Amino acid sequence: MTDAHYHSIRFDASACHGCMACLRVCPTQAIRVRRGHAVMIEDRCIDCGECIKVCAKNAVVPLTASPSGLGGYDYTVAIPSPALYTQFDGEVTPGTILQALRNSGFDEAATLSWSCGAVTHAIELYFAEYRGPGPLISSFCPSVVRLVQIKYPELVDQLLPVLSPREVAAREAKRKAAADTGLPLDRVHAVYVTPCPAKMVSIVDHPGMEASYIDSAVGISDLFPLLAPVIREVQTSHAKVPETETAAGLGWAFSINLPSTLPAEDTLSVWGLPNVLRILDDIDKGKLQRYTFVECHACFEGCVSGALTVENPYVARARALRLQQSLPKRDLVDAAEMRARHERGEFRTTVPFAVRPPSPLGRDIVTAIARMQERDGIAAGLPGIDCGACGSPTCATFAEDVVMGEAEQAQCVVLRQGQLEEQLARLAAQGAAATQERGREIR
Amino acid sequence: MTEAEFVRAYEIVGADFTNAGRASTSIKETLKNMGLASALIRRVAIAAYEAEMNTVMYARRATMTLHVTPADVTIDVQDEGPGIPDIQLAMQEGYSTATAAMREMGFGAGMGLPNIRRNADQFAITSEVNRGTALVMTVHVG
Ligand SMILES: Nc1ncnc2c1ncn2[C@@H]1O[C@H](COP(=O)(O)OP(=O)(O)OP(=O)(O)O)[C@@H](O)[C@H]1O
């Protein structure tokens, strides 16, 4: 299924009070408040979930699968984002959490540990061959990829064409399950336990791939209340649970494990969309060519602060660091096997990253010129205070919305108040003149 | 009938490195919003950015004007500043009078003017010492 405008969130008009909190945080100006409710402009949304984080009315609904709706497949493998391991209070080990997933209806639960190591190797091998312009931009956060496709189309060829650990893990887990059970591959269902709605989008429409290896996603926040009691059961049963996660895997909850062949001083790590926007702007201007790699995450603390997480991201990060220390540091990847599979292209994206520019002001240049002129004329008359009361996030976007017929100039409350004051002044002046007139008559 | 033309002017303040680059970013966004081809936008954006940075680095103030017609995109930059005594020399790759502080910020490779000329279909530069510099570059839409 490839829907050009698929999104992993929906605005629920019955819950939305039109408070405009989301309007202000949306990094791509994809939200408008129309008739008192927030609505999305589909070709601008990057599914970052910032609107979910700020909405106090739960009116922004993630379209992830409900945990109860996952039955009905022959074999279901849960693949948790490493962020899941950081969400539970007390020292809960990844092994315990994976066991709890198996006890709550999943046929298997697989870690990202091998695939994280494999992807680190794949990045190293890719860089050894890469001769194009620098820096390359990480492609593992789907919101960052969408942002590049929408806002920086010139940079799509600088997106790292290496598969993410979650995709590699899903592929390997499905192959293993098929081999173990004798089921055909397409009867094995891979469910990602996701910290964000963005990864839901990359399942339905994965940039750089014909199709994702993952079949559906359930949000950490939806799974959390179901999983917490099962985790306590596993803990009190004192059953020995195998520990398959590694320190390296845990690190991916907030950062990419880069190979030692990419020295830290030649790479940049950027968290949070406002910072990501600034960095992409600089790359676009050709300013950062001395760097080899830029790691970008839409969320401020990396995936531990995704919109569908439940724990305070700073606590989650500290927990990830503690878990990292307690887990084995072993490298699960066999270098010779990696090289052979890399040469077969097993860790590469399979199609070029497409550009997705939002629709322009006009279909043809003459129309665009006329509309841009009109836009500037309208913008010049606006107060420029970006109050949002018109339902558009800034005066500049409002001017565009008016030109495109999606808003009316009279919706600007500041302009309207100015007009009212003028009208009042005029009426007052007329009134005063009339009184004087009458005064003369009486005398 | 006069041909359709969109015109917008930007004021640039010399030595204002905090806001430097905003005009060319806005020009780029505007051209994207008008649906122009991305290869053309890239050429205009590079040229506009180099011209903007030159006025921020060397001039007191400048007006940069964007003109868009169905046939071409033109950027016209008029600055008040020291002017360029020897334009032929300034146009040479690698020639730069950038200060140590400017080099520190990553400028001063002496590639700006040559880059503008390379990306423009038409290019003209005139200058008067102690008054200022005028630069006009055009990229054809077709
Ligand atoms: N608007 C201007 N006013 C005065 N002098 C200028 C102006 N533009 C360029 N120059 C002079 O021309 C020289 C060459 O300019 P050019 O843009 O090619 O290189 P640069 O600005 O020194 O370095 P780079 O553009 O690579 O950062 C400058 O060093 C400066 O002496």
Ligand code: SF4
């Ligand atoms: S998900 Fe992000 S880009 Fe999309 S509407 Fe919400 S805040 Fe805007």
Ligand code: SF4
């Ligand atoms: S940083 Fe991680 S959690 Fe946040 S949007 Fe990107 S992939 Fe999702």
Ligand SMILES: [Mg+2]
């Ligand atoms: Mg220059």
